[in-house]
Amino acid sequence: MVVLTFYSTYFALTAEKVVRAAGLSGKLIPVPRQISTSCGTALRLEEAEVDTALQLLHGAGVEVSGVHHLP
Amino acid sequence: MKVYLDNSATSWPKPEVVYQAVDRFAREIGANPGRSSYESALESGRVLLEARTLLAELFHAPNPSSIVLAFNATDALNMAIKGLLEPGDHVVTTSMEHNSVLRPLTGLARRGIIDFTIVPADNQGRIDPEQVAAAIKDNTRLIAVNHVSNVVGTIAPVKEIGQIARDRGVTFLVDAAQSAGNTVIDVQEMNIDILAFTGHKALLGFQGTGGLYLRPGIVLKPWREGGTGSLSELDTQPEFLPDRLEAGTHNAHGWAGVVAGIKYILAIGVEEINAQEWALTQRLLAGLAEIPKIQVYGPDSSVRRGPIVSFNISGADGGQVGYELAERYGIMTRTGLHCAPHAHKSLGTFPEGTVRLSLSHFTTEEEIDYTLKSLADLVSILT
Numbered sequence: 054m055v056v057l058t059f060y061s062t063y064f065a066l067t068a069e070k071v072v073r074a075a076g077l078s079g080k081l082i083p084v085p086r087q088i089s090t091s092c093g094t095a096l097r098l099e100e101a102e103v104d105t106a107l108q109l110l111h112g113a114g115v116e117v118s119g120v121h122h123l124p
Numbered sequence: 125m126k127v128y129l130d131n132s133a134t135s136w137p138k139p140e141v142v143y144q145a146v147d148r149f150a151r152e153i154g155a156n157p158g159r160s161s162y163e164s165a166l167e168s169g170r171v172l173l174e175a176r177t178l179l180a181e182l183f184h185a186p187n188p189s190s191i192v193l194a195f196n197a198t199d200a201l202n203m204a205i206k207g208l209l210e211p212g213d214h215v216v217t218t219s220m221e222h223n224s225v226l227r228p229l230t231g232l233a234r235r236g237i238i239d240f241t242i243v244p245a246d247n248q249g250r251i252d253p254e255q256v257a258a259a260i261k262d263n264t265r266l267i268a269v270n271h272v273s274n275v276v277g278t279i280a281p282v283k284e285i286g287q288i289a290r291d292r293g294v295t296f297l298v299d300a301a302q303s304a305g306n307t308v309i310d311v312q313e314m315n316i317d318i319l320a321f322t323g324h325k326a327l328l329g330f331q332g333t334g335g336l337y338l339r340p341g342i343v344l345k346p347w348r349e350g351g352t353g354s355l356s357e358l359d360t361q362p363e364f365l366p367d368r369l370e371a372g373t374h375n376a377h378g379w380a381g382v383v384a385g386i387k388y389i390l391a392i393g394v395e396e397i398n399a400q401e402w403a404l405t406q407r408l409l410a411g412l413a414e415i416p417k418i419q420v421y422g423p424d425s426s427v428r429r430g431p432i433v434s435f436n437i438s439g440a441d442g443g444q445v446g447y448e449l450a451e452r453y454g455i456m457t458r459t460g461l462h463c464a465p466h467a468h469k470s471l472g473t474f475p476e477g478t479v480r481l482s483l484s485h486f487t488t489e490e491e492i493d494y495t496l497k498s499l500a501d502l503v504s505i506l507t
């Protein structure tokens with residue numbers, strides 16, 4: 054599983070909208086304990102979706118503060 | 125009969141969908157937006173995201189992230205004025221401004237921080253862009269202009285002034301409190317750098333909602349500081365938007381209403397709403413012209429204006445006229461200076477003020493005709 058973190062909730066919510074519109078699985082979750090970050094909401098994705106998601110988010114002007122690969 | 129003609133203060137009634145959206149939010153969602161990640165908190169946050177998205181569409185803004193949410197136009201204008209200006213700056217504004225622009229500027233000037241010039245309107249509330257251009261100095265950082273007069277409905281030449289601001293490298297702030305929702309606003313075409321709006325007037329939402337469009341690249345110092353749900357480990361306000369300017373819990377149920385209001389507006393079309401309101405305003409103006417002893421202020425009756433008409437009955441006190449309209453006929457108006465003393469000076473109606481009739485999308489021809497009949501009756505009683 055991969056977790057994307059964001060500076061603000063605005064970006065987290067926009068990210069969810071962008072990846073879902075493209076048919077990816079993105080789900081918003083509380084930031085896992087092992088990651089310290091700026092805003093409390095993160096986006097969970099499948100490993101295989103990450104590259105597409107990051108491209109989409111970049112295109113939509115959404116700033117991602119961290120990409121975390123979790124077991 | 126009850127006729128509500130105080131829509132420029134707060135519009136009423138609202139579209140049915142607005143009541144439903146607020147009710148649904150209050151009963152089924154309710155949570156604090158942007159602070160947690162359980163479903164109803166996310167849903168609350170999604171309401172704000174939808175509000176930003178729709179506001180960006182309505183104003184032809186490039187991106188929802190250029191929208192900053194606040195609590196009303198006054199809050200948004202304070203954010204813009206106090207967030208932008210630095211010691212030694214000069215501001216050009218107009219006599220048609222609301223006190224929500226004039227008082228923050230006067231406050232800063234009295235403390236010796238800034239200096240400002242008020243460009244006077246003529247007696248119809250019109251601003252000459254050339255006079256705005258002539259008032260610009262080397263240290264002018266901001267031009268602040270009211271889009272549609274809340275006293276007489278006069279429409280300011282914002283596109284022309286926006287061009288002047290762009291050419292001279294000055295930031296252009298437009299107060300769209302009276303125009304957002306009923307008048308076409310294209311921030312890119314009009315060269316608007318900062319647009320202030322309020323949710324409870326022509327956007328058809330409730331009180332406690334307002335905000336700013338900020339052209340990407342405009343940086344404001346935070347005027348209100350506090351919790352954002354982000355970077356909570358820091359003692360200072362985050363640098364990024366919207367959190368930089370949006371401390372404190374939003375009026376989320378209010379935004380649920382504005383979201384429904386804007387969808388309603390977009391489904392009909394802003395141009396169509398404007399045309400309907402103008403037709404009603406013309407009906408009102410034509411009827412008023414027939415009643416003796418009524419003097420109407422503002423633009424010539426053939427010139428398009430916002431749905432706002434100010435008048436006086438000669439020989440009668442405006443406050444009494446407003447009182448009698450409410451008591452005898454159930455017609456709700458606003459009298460006095462409408463928080464815009466300099467506008468009344470330009471119009472020649474200071475300090476007495478005027479009686480203001482302001483229409484909305486829900487005003488009917490029948491209500492206009494009843495108002496005209498009541499006014500004719502009242503004139504014969506009072507004079």
Ligand SMILES: Cc1ncc(COP(=O)(O)O)c(C=O)c1O
Nearest residue numbers: 196197198222224274299301322
């Ligand atoms: C032109 C204008 N600017 C600003 C405001 C302030 O709006 P609000 O009361 O929503 O802060 C109003 C309305 O009261 C207005 O008519």
